[in-house]
Amino acid sequence: MPDHQARYRAALREATAAGLRPRTVEPPHFRLLRSLGLPVRPPHYVSFAVNMMGHGFVFALVWGVLMWLLAWRGSVPAPYAAVAALGAGILFGLVIAFLYRATAQRLGLSRWEDLRP
Numbered sequence: 001m002p003d004h005q006a007r008y009r010a011a012l013r014e015a016t017a018a019g020l021r022p023r024t025v026e027p028p029h030f031r032l033l034r035s036l037g038l039p040v041r042p043p044h045y046v047s048f049a050v051n052m053m054g055h056g057f058v059f060a061l062v063w064g065v066l067m068w069l070l071a072w073r074g075s076v077p078a079p080y081a082a083v084a085a086l087g088a089g090i091l092f093g094l095v096i097a098f099l100y101r102a103t104a105q106r107l108g109l110s111r112w113e114d115l116r117p
Contacts, residue, residue: 004039006117011042014115018107020044029058044104045112048097056093060085063092 015025025042033040043051064085072081 007112007115008041010115010117011045011110011112014109015042015044015107018109020103020107041112043100044109045115046100048101051097051100052090052093054093055096056089056091058089059092060089063088 012022012025016022025044027043030040030043046054064081067085068081076084
């Protein structure tokens, strides 16, 4: 874990030096996970697949539940609602992962493995 903490600090320094705002480097939901003791990386240093699946899953879950409670219940069969939520989550996850990857490449950020404290 000490290696993770040192790399995390190095990632924050590199990203802010590259011009990213602290809230962009360390979004609120990532800070929440870190406060719970989970060793998460800043989103610009996470792989495309992990960003896509993580953001897509959370979006599909929250959006699907909200749509079910507010609009779909009684009018849309549950399997269709689940497929719609899954599709929306995949699309959202792809967009977010692409944005993080493009920003990291544009700013020339290092890979997580290459960060040295």
